[in-house]
Amino acid sequence: MHAIEKLLAFKAGKKEVHAGEIVNCDVDYVGINDLYYQTVKSFYEMGGKKVWDPDKVILFFDHYAPCATEKQADNHKKFRAFAKEQGITRVMDIDKGVCHQLMADYGFAKPGEIVVITDSHTTTHGAFGAFGTGVGATDLAVILATGQLWFMVPRIFRINLVGKLPKGVYAKDVILHIIGKLKADYGVYKAVEFAGPVLKELSVSERMAMCNMSTEMGCKTSYIQPDEITMEYLKEHGITDYTIYETDPDFVYDADLTFDVSEIRPQVAVPFSVDNVSDLADYAGTPINQAYLGSCTGGRTEDFAVAASILKGKKIPTSTRMILVPASKAVLEACLAKGYIQTLLEAGATLTATGCAACLGIHQGLLAADEVCISSTNRNFPGRMGSVKGRIFLGSPATVAASALNGVITDPTPYLAGGER
Amino acid sequence: MEQVITGKAWKFGSNIDTDQIYPGIYVELTEMEDIRKHAMSGSEEPDLAQKFKPGEIIVAGTNFGCGSSREHAAMTLKGIGVGAVLAESFGRIFFRNAINLGIPLVICPGISKEVRKGDELKINFETGLVENQTTGKTMKAVPLSQYVMNILKSGGIKNLVREKLQNAK
Numbered sequence: 001m002h003a004i005e006k007l008l009a010f011k012a013g014k015k016e017v018h019a020g021e022i023v024n025c026d027v028d029y030v031g032i033n034d035l036y037y038q039t040v041k042s043f044y045e046m047g048g049k050k051v052w053d054p055d056k057v058i059l060f061f062d063h064y065a066p067c068a069t070e071k072q073a074d075n076h077k078k079f080r081a082f083a084k085e086q087g088i089t090r091v092m093d094i095d096k097g098v099c100h101q102l103m104a105d106y107g108f109a110k111p112g113e114i115v116v117i118t119d120s121h122t123t124t125h126g127a128f129g130a131f132g133t134g135v136g137a138t139d140l141a142v143i144l145a146t147g148q149l150w151f152m153v154p155r156i157f158r159i160n161l162v163g164k165l166p167k168g169v170y171a172k173d174v175i176l177h178i179i180g181k182l183k184a185d186y187g188v189y190k191a192v193e194f195a196g197p198v199l200k201e202l203s204v205s206e207r208m209a210m211c212n213m214s215t216e217m218g219c220k221t222s223y224i225q226p227d228e229i230t231m232e233y234l235k236e237h238g239i240t241d242y243t244i245y246e247t248d249p250d251f252v253y254d255a256d257l258t259f260d261v262s263e264i265r266p267q268v269a270v271p272f273s274v275d276n277v278s279d280l281a282d283y284a285g286t287p288i289n290q291a292y293l294g295s296c297t298g299g300r301t302e303d304f305a306v307a308a309s310i311l312k313g314k315k316i317p318t319s320t321r322m323i324l325v326p327a328s329k330a331v332l333e334a335c336l337a338k339g340y341i342q343t344l345l346e347a348g349a350t351l352t353a354t355g356c357a358a359c360l361g362i363h364q365g366l367l368a369a370d371e372v373c374i375s376s377t378n379r380n381f382p383g384r385m386g387s388v389k390g391r392i393f394l395g396s397p398a399t400v401a402a403s404a405l406n407g408v409i410t411d412p413t414p415y416l417a418g419g420e421r
Numbered sequence: 422m423e424q425v426i427t428g429k430a431w432k433f434g435s436n437i438d439t440d441q442i443y444p445g446i447y448v449e450l451t452e453m454e455d456i457r458k459h460a461m462s463g464s465e466e467p468d469l470a471q472k473f474k475p476g477e478i479i480v481a482g483t484n485f486g487c488g489s490s491r492e493h494a495a496m497t498l499k500g501i502g503v504g505a506v507l508a509e510s511f512g513r514i515f516f517r518n519a520i521n522l523g524i525p526l527v528i529c530p531g532i533s534k535e536v537r538k539g540d541e542l543k544i545n546f547e548t549g550l551v552e553n554q555t556t557g558k559t560m561k562a563v564p565l566s567q568y569v570m571n572i573l574k575s576g577g578i579k580n581l582v583r584e585k586l587q588n589a590k
Contacts, residue, residue: 022568035448038492046579047586064449071449120490120514136492136518138578145582150568184436185484189513218484220513273436360445360489381440381488383463 002156003245004191004223007131010243011114019155019254024148029108031058031099031117032140034065037075039118040082042141051086052147058090059083060102060117065094065355068363097328097354100124100296104208105330107234111226112243116143121296121378123215126194126222127207128230129244133221154191154220155254161198163262168413171206172298172376172396174198175213176267178259180277188218190254193247198261199224204233205300212297213378216274266411268374269394272382280399283409287319290373291404292385293349293397294325295359298376301334303397308340310401310415311347317407322349322400323365325357349404361385367392374403422525422573425545427554428478428504432538435482437464439494439515442486448493456493457500475502478542482508482533486515495519505544507532507551507562520569523577527551528563535560546573 001009001016009017011025032039043051051057059079067073076094083091092102099117103109103125111129115122118140125132135149143149159178192214199207207224214222224230226244234242266280293299293307304326316322324344326332332354335341341351350365358365359377367373367390375385376399380392395403398412405415441464443456450456461469479485479498485508486494495518498506505525509532519526527544529551536542540555549562565573575581 022566035491037451038496041451042579046582048582069449075449075451118490120488134490134514136490136495136514136521138492138521139517142521142578142582145586152566184487185510188484188487188510218487218512275436361440362445379438379440379488381438383444384440388463 001248002251003129003225003247004131004156004221005153006245007112007114008151008153017153019153021153022150023153024150025114026148027116027143028113029056029058029115030140030143031060031103033063033099033118034061034076034079035063036118036137036140037078038137039140039144040078042138043144046141046145048141048145051088051144054087054089057088057144058092058108059088060092060099061094062092062098063356063360063362066353094353094355095329097326097331098296098299098356100208100212101300101327101331104204105328107237107239110234110239110242111230112245116140116149120215121212123219123222124208124212124296126211126214127204127224129224129226131221134215152189154189156191156193157187157255157257158193158195158253160196160256160258161194161261162196162258163198163260165198165201165261166265168266168398168411168416169261169264170396170398171202171210173264173267174259174261175210176269176277176394177264179213179217179275180267182217184217184273184275186217187214190219191221191223192219193223195225203302204229205302209297216378266396266399266413268399268409269380271380271391271393274379274394280395280409280411283393284411286372286409287407288374288403288409289320289371290365290367291320291322291400292358292365292373292375292377293322293400294327294357295377296327297378298397299325299327299331301331303376304331304335304340304344305338306398307401308343309417310398310412311405312343314347314405316348316404320404320407322404323358324349324351325364326354328354358385374400374409376400422523422546422576424547425543426476426504427541427543428476430478430480430536430538430540430542431466431469431473432536433464433479433481433485435533436484436487437481438488439486439491440488442494443491443497448491453496453500456497460497460501470501473501476504478504478544479506480508480532480536481506483510485511487512490514492518495522495524499524509533520572521578523573525573529560530563532560
């Protein structure tokens, strides 16, 4: 069996499970985003009275933080009342940040556990060897009522990453490249495991970016076998109780793919789909109105570090605005302590509240028709960041910063000092 | 759930994401009468909610409903009274959301080539036969698992959980 199958089998109280089988699993942590008050409505509509375990429920006020409309504020108000009524104490209010970053900051995403959040990017937690998957409001309500959810045991494919990452190429470029090759529906109903020697070069932050984006090729979940990098992170965050499952040597993958990262150059996803991927070089020089640095994909401390290194002592041209959205309060605090935010503000960037912000077109940096944005986020669908005629290019945080510097899409490689990759 | 339905087809392409089905800006809405108004408003048929008649059918290519987890994407289609959604494949969260709400989904390889906008379709959920009555062409759907069919036949998962909670007392 694969480690994911062993995990699901344990949580379903079974000895073994097989791909295609439907199992009911105990869930370790559930998260509800502020977008989905429907979760609470569904819970009561199905006859729920008390949530099965309030200590395992986390409310995240991230997509609307802070509220831009009265309706959003009303949803937050109702959520706070629900938390009080149900004895839910883990309420991540508007100051805290994006759910997936908070799961990592607080050590809630652990090897061997099932994490279900009302957000499609819950695949992020495969970076910790957890089974993370996104669901809708009513599925989440089923867990609130029963503590369990049904899953079809997924077929699992493996992506082996070999070679050496060239300077200026990051996990974001690698995953964009992979999605461009495999396409948006390759992983539908499946799980992906990332493996290979390149993982040793990838920090937890970069692993999270890669697992996060696996949903953009349809994957149900993602997995990286926990190693010393994972364990070091968990130790730093005070986490000691977890179970690491190992894949049996005779496990047969649905597909076993190899990508040589040495051949990858900085990538961009071109409007209007994430799998429409090109070498950045093909679009270099495209004028941009906005550079967006943030999100659960590309808004971590390392991302701000590289952006600050590129923009230190420089000025962003007046034709371009740069939006900064740290993924969480801890990220913001670390960036302030290191001076990254100050550097970026001096360069002319605009700091907004932590959270999901304009990544999904809610607030804090929307695009007008025909405007172009280079973004470290995860989606470039029509209308994703405002106008359906707004054009979003996705790239690495380094690409976002270099593009902000020049006001046009720019390969970051020449702007990196010796220290950066 | 009716065993056989017939209805006019509305046609969409591949990788229709949830932002096209239901733009993020409207996710703050919580009442069905508001949610239904924005069905497909980010797509190439932005006025679908006004034109769509209950019982009509949506046909799409691969990966329909990819993207975000917003249940509003399924809710809005239920709100306009969609008879069924036929696609070559579905985004997995949309798939679960729609089934949970009791919306019949049909995975039908090749469907997007065999159906044009306005064709009359007849779907038999029991046998999995999809007939394009306009062209006379018949196709076979991929059968849904018993588990999923049980949710659909119960009219959605809320009914099942309600029963389970009552039996536990």
